[in-house]
Amino acid sequence: MKLVNWTKVISISMALLLLLSGCANSASTKNSSAETNKEADAQPKQGGELTYALATSPDSLDPHRSGLAVAGRVFRTIFDNLVIQAEDGSIQPWLATEWTVSEDGKSYIFQLRADVKFHDGTPFNAEAVKFSFDRIIDPKTKSGNALSLLRPYVSSEVLEEYTIKINLATPSTAFLSNLSQNQLGIVSPTAVEKYGDQFGKNPVGTGPFKFVNWTENADIQVEKNSDYNWGPSNVENKGKPYLDKISFKIVPEEATRIGSVQSGQVLAAETVPPQNIASLKNDPKTQLLTVNTIGLPYTLFFNQRKEPWNNVKARQAVQLAIDVDSIVKTLYLGTYERSWSPLTPGIVGYDKSLEGSVKVDIDKANKILDELGYEKGSDGIRVKDGKQLTLNYVDGSPNREKRNDIAVIVQQQLKRIGIKVEINITKDVASVIYTNADYDLYGNSQVNSDPNALRAIYHTRTPEEEAVFKGLPGGSDTELDQLLEQGTSELDQAKREEIYKKAQQKIIKDAWIIPIYVFPYTVAASKTVNGITFDALGYPLFNDVSIE
Amino acid sequence: MTLVNKVLLKISTAFVSIIGSSILVFSIIYLLPGDPVLSMIDPSVATPEMVANLRKELGLNQPFYIQFSEYFMNVLQGDFGQSVVNSEPVLPKIVEHFPATLALTITSAVLSVVIGVTFGVLSAIYRNKWIDIIARIIGLFGISMPTFWSGILLILIFSVYLNWLPSIGSDGWKTLVLPSLSLGLVGAGFIIRMVRNSMLDVINEQFIVTLRAKGLSERVVMYRHALRNALIPAITIIGLNIGELLAGTVVIETVFSRQGIGRIVADAIMAKDLPVIQGVVFFSAIVYVVINLLVDLSYSFIDPRVRRAH
Numbered sequence: 103m104k105l106v107n108w109t110k111v112i113s114i115s116m117a118l119l120l121l122l123s124g125c126a127n128s129a130s131t132k133n134s135s136a137e138t139n140k141e142a143d144a145q146p147k148q149g150g151e152l153t154y155a156l157a158t159s160p161d162s163l164d165p166h167r168s169g170l171a172v173a174g175r176v177f178r179t180i181f182d183n184l185v186i187q188a189e190d191g192s193i194q195p196w197l198a199t200e201w202t203v204s205e206d207g208k209s210y211i212f213q214l215r216a217d218v219k220f221h222d223g224t225p226f227n228a229e230a231v232k233f234s235f236d237r238i239i240d241p242k243t244k245s246g247n248a249l250s251l252l253r254p255y256v257s258s259e260v261l262e263e264y265t266i267k268i269n270l271a272t273p274s275t276a277f278l279s280n281l282s283q284n285q286l287g288i289v290s291p292t293a294v295e296k297y298g299d300q301f302g303k304n305p306v307g308t309g310p311f312k313f314v315n316w317t318e319n320a321d322i323q324v325e326k327n328s329d330y331n332w333g334p335s336n337v338e339n340k341g342k343p344y345l346d347k348i349s350f351k352i353v354p355e356e357a358t359r360i361g362s363v364q365s366g367q368v369l370a371a372e373t374v375p376p377q378n379i380a381s382l383k384n385d386p387k388t389q390l391l392t393v394n395t396i397g398l399p400y401t402l403f404f405n406q407r408k409e410p411w412n413n414v415k416a417r418q419a420v421q422l423a424i425d426v427d428s429i430v431k432t433l434y435l436g437t438y439e440r441s442w443s444p445l446t447p448g449i450v451g452y453d454k455s456l457e458g459s460v461k462v463d464i465d466k467a468n469k470i471l472d473e474l475g476y477e478k479g480s481d482g483i484r485v486k487d488g489k490q491l492t493l494n495y496v497d498g499s500p501n502r503e504k505r506n507d508i509a510v511i512v513q514q515q516l517k518r519i520g521i522k523v524e525i526n527i528t529k530d531v532a533s534v535i536y537t538n539a540d541y542d543l544y545g546n547s548q549v550n551s552d553p554n555a556l557r558a559i560y561h562t563r564t565p566e567e568e569a570v571f572k573g574l575p576g577g578s579d580t581e582l583d584q585l586l587e588q589g590t591s592e593l594d595q596a597k598r599e600e601i602y603k604k605a606q607q608k609i610i611k612d613a614w615i616i617p618i619y620v621f622p623y624t625v626a627a628s629k630t631v632n633g634i635t636f637d638a639l640g641y642p643l644f645n646d647v648s649i650e
Numbered sequence: 651m652t653l654v655n656k657v658l659l660k661i662s663t664a665f666v667s668i669i670g671s672s673i674l675v676f677s678i679i680y681l682l683p684g685d686p687v688l689s690m691i692d693p694s695v696a697t698p699e700m701v702a703n704l705r706k707e708l709g710l711n712q713p714f715y716i717q718f719s720e721y722f723m724n725v726l727q728g729d730f731g732q733s734v735v736n737s738e739p740v741l742p743k744i745v746e747h748f749p750a751t752l753a754l755t756i757t758s759a760v761l762s763v764v765i766g767v768t769f770g771v772l773s774a775i776y777r778n779k780w781i782d783i784i785a786r787i788i789g790l791f792g793i794s795m796p797t798f799w800s801g802i803l804l805i806l807i808f809s810v811y812l813n814w815l816p817s818i819g820s821d822g823w824k825t826l827v828l829p830s831l832s833l834g835l836v837g838a839g840f841i842i843r844m845v846r847n848s849m850l851d852v853i854n855e856q857f858i859v860t861l862r863a864k865g866l867s868e869r870v871v872m873y874r875h876a877l878r879n880a881l882i883p884a885i886t887i888i889g890l891n892i893g894e895l896l897a898g899t900v901v902i903e904t905v906f907s908r909q910g911i912g913r914i915v916a917d918a919i920m921a922k923d924l925p926v927i928q929g930v931v932f933f934s935a936i937v938y939v940v941i942n943l944l945v946d947l948s949y950s951f952i953d954p955r956v957r958r959a960h
Contacts, residue, residue, distance in 0.1 A: 161735050244700070303736070319910070320819070357806075358818060358906065365817055569698075
């Protein structure tokens with residue numbers, strides 16, 4: 103009878119399902135002999151499709167509108183910029199071949215490449231650059247990140263077909279490095295006019311890959327731009343890519359994402375969780391690529407609007423009592439680096455001398471709090487004027503990069519010096535932090551290419567600025583303000599680095615913050631994939647990628 | 651009450667449920683903590699104009715009843731608004747992705763019935779034999795394992811180690827196997843227990859003894875007579891289960907990186923894209939109400955006792 107056959111088939115396969123987990127290891131070792139891990143041949147292999155699993159979905163592929171790093175990883179392949187920032191922080195030519203800065207630092211003249219065209223055939227020229235930048239400052243575009251990067255841009259003048267003058271409201275030394283960021287990519291004016299609001303679903307640029315198709319929640323496909331011949335200095339292959347196609351798959355669940363690389367269903371996957379890093383290192387078929395992102399590390403900010411955190415002594419006591427090393431080692435199993443400064447390593451002006459400068463000293467921390475008049479009560483919590491010494495530690499939900507767990511460890515550590523930490527995990531960071539400033543300690547990070555990023559965070563804010571959203575430290579220091587202002591306008595590179603070193607030292611000395619970790623961007627890839635590299639900000643580059 | 655009256659009554663109750671859920675869905679925007687507009691834009695780049703524009707775009711500067719009646723009238727005309735993230739209209743997006751979710755829901759339901767009934771019956775017939783023990787273990791696993799966990803386990807076994815089936819994607823029947831198995835196992839667990847118990851009850855009833863005494867073969871007794879009677883409670887479970895399956899797609903579509911409306915709503919929640927969340931939740935409520943209406947009505951046709959009870 104049919105039914106009986108069916109039941110046999112099902113029962114056998116169900117029994118297999120239960121038994122197979124036990125045989126799993128023997129199955130995986132069988133394939134290890136297939137490993138071929140030779141050095142890449144002199145001539146990279148042409149053709150093939152790279153499948154690359156992303157952790158989250160891009161919101162839009164319009165560089166001027168998107169605010170997500172994951173979107174940047176995709177549209178970096180589609181759009182080029184005027185300049186590129188090299189690993190040493192220097193600015194190098196890309197779509198612009200050379201440039202001059204006016205004496206007052208308020209205007210730039212760029213010479214553009216004459217041999218470039220957009221994927222839709224539109225010629226690339228000064229008009230296109232002007233169109234792109236004017237588009238960003240047009241409120242109708244609803245630019246967010248791109249707009250803040252382009253500021254203090256005022257206008258562009260087309261001097262010749264391939265010469266453009268850009269005018270700024272005030273001098274900005276961060277301007278060139280901002281121009282290298284992918285949100286300031288140059289878009290095709292004809293395509294923007296054609297697609298309007300839907301340009302983010304139909305992006306057209308001059309990049310090494312052309313947009314093909316975006317099936318929501320399935321994949322985004324880009325194909326080789328065969329005309330490409332203007333690669334920047336941070337890739338070896340300046341011409342057309344070796345790959346025929348890249349297919350970005352969106353795989354939010356991390357176990358599935360890593361499993362898909364191990365099963366060969368995708369060739370590469372981003373954002374490897376710390377617990378998988380060790381096992382992937384031993385996997386003969388998989389390689390692990392890691393690059394530290396640059397900008398502002400994950401940093402805990404004291405809210406200096408609140409008592410007693412407006413007092414440098416109280417902040418220093420906390421600084422001495424938090425054992426950042428043990429937090430980072432416990433939670434990230436040696437896969438994240440500890441940070442020491444308000445800036446990450448690798449950014450211009452990073453002060454290496456701060457490394458190791460803060461040491462845990464519980465006795466000293468206790469002494470400081472004693473001096474401030476906080477006495478330990480019977481429950482071990484310090485009290486002054488009948489009020490317990492509490493610290494309101496706010497963090498957002500979901501638990502991104504285990505940040506909620508950091509709060510729990512800090513709670514335990516500060517107990518040792520008699521501070522009661524109240525952890526408040528909220529879904530509504532926008533109102534708790536940025537509208538009401540209702541926190542004593544809150545952590546955040548930012549990817550950025552220039553130390554000028556410090557100014558937006560640490561400079562004293564005007565009441566008008568505070569009305570829009572509250573600044574994180576909520577403090578004010580004239581000396582620091584001066585340093586940050588000088589940093590924005592100083593044209594001499596060496597002097598500028600000195601200024602930012604002083605600013606970093608001041609921020610740490612006055613215990614404005616507790617820097618915690620530098621976020622590494624990780625990629626797990628099959629060993630058959632060669633040549634994945636990263637730009638200065640940690641975005642993947644596919645110009646040199648080939649598949650064996 | 652005549653059958654026609656009863657059907658009409660059920661349909662009108664369903665309509666009331668739909669109106670009720672539309673009110674609930676619409677209120678989401680007010681139930682959220684804090685200002686919905688501020689939570690939707692990145693505060694570090696927000697300007698007062700951007701905030702004001704978005705407030706206007708969402709109609710939040712109007713009184714509640716005007717907002718609601720506008721929303722409801724628009725919904726009646728098939729306009730669920732547009733995404734605040736990429737300005738796409740919501741309904742076409744749902745319509746485009748719903749078939750994938752429907753396919754997953756149906757295969758999961760079918761799998762849970764096939765696995766559940768098969769093992770339920772076998773386990774009752776071979777009570778306390780090895781097959782009964784296996785069936786009960788599967789039942790226990792299905793009920794107690796969260797789908798995201800069983801999903802990951804299935805990927806590990808069938809994709810990573812055996813390399814038989816794809817771990818991600820939503821094109822072709824192969825990509826449906828693991829997700830619907832992991833989603834269907836939950837229902838299967840319940841059905842196994844249900845069918846096993848009711849089979850055991852039925853087997854002990856006197857009419858079975860009579861049938862055996864009449865000399866019918868054991869196979870005919872079990873499959874034609876006992877199983878038929880044991881299936882009625884299983885149908886109840888299947889009806890209730892459709893809602894669970896629909897809700898389960900949110901997790902499963904994310905784990906297996908499939909397309910579908912579950913995935914859309916998960917992404918929209920992450921992006922705080924209110925119009926999309928409202929649209930999908932409301933659409934799912936309608937689907938759920940309609941399916942339950944059908945299941946409700948089908949009882950009357952399948953089980954004569956239910957018909958008589960009314």
